Amino acid sequence: MLSIMNLHAGINGKDILRGIDLEVRAGEVHAIMGPNGSGKSTLAQLLAGRDGYQVTAGSVRYLEQDLLTMPAEERARAGIFLAFQYPVEIPGVSNALFLKTALNSIRKQQGLSELDAMDFLQLLRDKMKLLRMDELLLPRAVNEGFSGGEKKRNEVLQMAVLEPKLAILDETDSGLDIDALKIVADGVNGMRDPQRAIVLVTHYQRLLEFIVPDVVHVLSQGRIVRSGKADLARELEQRGYGWVEEQHPARKAA
Amino acid sequence: MNIQLESWEHMALEQIPQFLAGSGVPWVSQARQSAFERYKAHGLPTRREEEWKYTDVTQIGKRASLAPDSIPPDPPSEAALFSWALAQEHPHLMVFVNGYYSDGLSAIGEMPDGARLESLAELLDGTAELSSESLDASHEHTIFGALNTALATDGAVLHLAAGTVLQDPVYLLFIASGHGTAIYPRNLIVVGEGARATVIEHYFGMIDAHHFTDTLTQIKLAAGAELQHCKLLQEGNASFHVAGIHAEQAAHSRFGSQSFALGSRLARNDITSRLNGPECQCEFDGLYLLDGKQHVDHHTRIDHLAPSCTSREYYRGILDGESHGVFNGKVIVHPHAIKTDAHQSNRNLLLSREAEVDTKPQLEIFADDVRCTHGATVGQLDDDSLFYLRSRGIDADSAHSLLLYGFANDIIARVADPGMRTRIEHLVLDRLPQGEQIKELL
Known part of the structure; x- marks a missing residue:
């Protein structure tokens, strides 16, 4: 589904990604772990189509298309979803209007008719129930005045409504207490599907206790320095990121 | 002469x-x-x-x-x-x-x-x-x-x-x-x-x-x-x-x-x-949506002459073309108007290089024990917000319009009469690209 080859990218002349290779197939859950500044969020945002990054080498193919030439909205319509590390507040625009606009944009692209108001509301209510979200968040402006946990749950709600093919969750676990983490994890697990791939970007192993990945990658200095099964995450937790970096001194020097 | x-x-x-x-x-x-x-x-x-x-x-x-x-x-x-x-x-x-x-x-x-x-x-x-x-x-x-x-x-x-x-x-x-x-x-x-x-x-x-x-x-x-x-x-x-x-x-x-x-x-x-008299409440709200060579000036003045009154001012502008917006908000807290609570804000979005805003708060305070605040901003649409909307499949034009609508809506929502609120909401959307689409989804 997603194939990243030798991706080099940076921002304002500063290299951040220095040769990423990553293969994600439908049905898989990948975790990308790494210390602060390793390039995790850059990778996530770049895949979602954020402007401002310069790709200096490499390629990204998504469902047989050249992803890097597509604007952000086309990527979303083609099934890519990024759950933001810092969800943005949109004053004056209700959560309901935002979700309706987004869903209709995507449905239109897929040749589906727009959902009528009643069906849409029913869909939203069902999804919100699963995430134990208060319906009062619907008429409120997007993320405005939401608690940290509400914002993260709102990201997962959007994912549940938009039903992407490739979901990238950027530090969705940060700032969540254990109860909220479980709710979010349940939401994500409920979306595991043979047709869908999920990429979890996280600093901590904690989230991976609840969403068990098929593959764990360790990102360091803009490269994937190690990949393994779920137990790699636990090993990292015990030994720290220094352990991986020590094993790759040559790369660190580069 | x-x-x-x-x-x-x-x-x-x-x-x-x-x-x-x-x-x-x-x-x-x-x-x-x-x-x-x-x-x-x-x-x-x-x-x-x-x-x-x-x-x-x-x-x-x-x-x-x-x-x-x-x-x-x-x-x-x-x-x-x-x-x-x-x-x-x-x-x-x-x-x-x-x-x-x-x-x-x-x-x-x-x-x-x-x-x-x-x-x-x-x-x-x-x-x-x-x-x-x-x-x-x-x-x-x-x-x-x-x-x-x-x-x-x-x-x-x-x-x-x-x-x-x-x-x-x-x-x-x-x-x-x-x-x-x-x-x-x-x-x-x-x-x-x-x-x-x-x-x-x-x-x-x-x-x-x-x-x-x-x-x-x-x-x-x-x-x-x-x-x-x-x-x-x-x-x-x-x-x-x-x-x-x-x-x-x-x-x-x-x-x-x-x-x-x-x-x-x-x-x-x-x-x-x-x-x-004491304990009055006063709220002024305003929205100007300008294009071409339009020029709109709001001059406000609130005189706090008695204790414990509250005044609020929320003015916003969206300016395109070569339009010019002016906001001048004067608040005078007279002697004896203790426990005055006054707040004023004027926020502007400039959509073109030629558009211009002059904004000037004027607070004159002659009493003690008062709370007076003000703020003014002139800026463009926020890139983070645009990306957020686009990352959800909303095209750039609609994302722009949605953000402008939201910016205006914070003022429109203050209209007490529901019929008038909807009317103004529609008039604003009529002026935005893809506004018709947003109107249908409201």
């Missing part, structure tokens, strides 16, 4: 036209005459005056005539304008065409006891007990106020006796019909003790008509009274519009003013309130 005076003389309008209402009533003639003298002595303001630094009204002085129309406008065209202007039925509707009350187009429904809604001209001409407060010179904050007193043709007079609650809004529609007319509406709203009302002033004109409106609304709120006042300016993009909205508030009264400026070539709104 300045240029305005010359053009005034050029107009050969040496005296107040005889056809104006109340010309046979001594106090009316006197009030008009002294206002007229004030105007003649001063002329139109120039940019050398601090209050007019950013707004150049020379063009108004160069008009062929400042005299109000004496000829009734053409009925068919006013009927057409009327149908464009209104989106729904209004229970208490007064329609004025070029400053003259149109009985045929108006429909004043049944009012509760203690409520009276009448035409100013009829009251001035009649023997009714209209006091001289109806042409009160103390409301002449600018020389345009004096000009209005001198030349006012007609307007609405709303009187609410103590305890009277008017459920449905009073809708005043001011239609500018035809080219080149000068229009002088004058309104008076008197809300008795504990009484409550909503008044909408809607100024509507043809797209390319060169008319000039100089309007003034006086508001008096007795103790515990409440008035929500919403002004919608939708005159054509060639018109000049100058408005004064001036309130006097007694203790515990509440006054809300909303000003939506969506039209006209040059508009100036002077909105003021004097908080004369």
Whole structure:
């Protein structure tokens, strides 16, 4: 589904990604772990189509298309979803209007008719129930005045409504207490599907206790320095990121 | 002698036209005459005056005539304008065409006891007990106020006796019909003790008509009274519009003013309130949506004259093309007005390089133990917000419009009357790319 080859990218002349290779197939859950500044969020945002990054080498193919030439909205319509590390507040625009606009944009692209108001509301209510979200968040402006946990749950709600093919969750676990983490994890697990791939970007192993990945990658200095099964995450937790970096001194020097 | 005076003389309008209402009533003639003298002595303001630094009204002085129309406008065209202007039925509707009350187009429904809604001209001409407060010179904050007193043709007079609650809004529609007319509406709203009302002033004109409106609304709120006042300016993009909205508030009264400026070539709104008794609440909101060469100026002034009053001001602008927005918010906390709580904010979005905003808060505080804050911003749409929307599949144009709608909506949501709120929401969306699409999803 997603194939990243030798991706080099940076921002304002500063290299951040220095040769990423990553293969994600439908049905898989990948975790990308790494210390602060390793390039995790850059990778996530770049895949979602954020402007401002310069790709200096490499390629990204998504469902047989050249992803890097597509604007952000086309990527979303083609099934890519990024759950933001810092969800943005949109004053004056209700959560309901935002979700309706987004869903209709995507449905239109897929040749589906727009959902009528009643069906849409029913869909939203069902999804919100699963995430134990208060319906009062619907008429409120997007993320405005939401608690940290509400914002993260709102990201997962959007994912549940938009039903992407490739979901990238950027530090969705940060700032969540254990109860909220479980709710979010349940939401994500409920979306595991043979047709869908999920990429979890996280600093901590904690989230991976609840969403068990098929593959764990360790990102360091803009490269994937190690990949393994779920137990790699636990090993990292015990030994720290220094352990991986020590094993790759040559790369660190580069 | 300045240029305005010359053009005034050029107009050969040496005296107040005889056809104006109340010309046979001594106090009316006197009030008009002294206002007229004030105007003649001063002329139109120039940019050398601090209050007019950013707004150049020379063009108004160069008009062929400042005299109000004496000829009734053409009925068919006013009927057409009327149908464009209104989106729904209004229970208490007064329609004025070029400053003259149109009985045929108006429909004043049944009012509760203690409520009276009448035409100013009829009251001035009649023997009714209209006091001289109806042409009160103390409301002449600018020389345009004096000009209005001198030349006012007609307007609405709303009187609410103590305890009277008017459920449905009073809708005043001011239609500018035809080219080149000068229009002088004058309104008076008197809300008795504990009484409550909503008044909408809607100024509507043809797209390319060169008319000039100089309007003034006086508001008096007795103790515990409440008035929500919403002004919608939708005159054509060639018109000049100058408005004064001036309130006097007694203790515990509440006054809300909303000003939506969506039209006209040059508009100036002077909105003021004097908080004369303790624990008044006063909120001014405004939204200006400008394009082309439009110029809109909001000058506000709130006088805190008594303790424990609260005032709030929220003004926002979206400016495209070569448009120019001006906001000047003066708050004066007089001695003894302790425990004043005043806040003011003016936020602007510039959508083009040529658009311009001058924003100036003016806080003058002469009392202790007060809380006064203000903030002003001028900026562009936020890239993070745009990316967030686009990452959800919303195309760039729609994302822009959605953000602009949201920015405007924070002000629109403050309109108390739901019908008016929806109306303004739609008018704003009509101006945005893909706005139709957003409208359908609301």
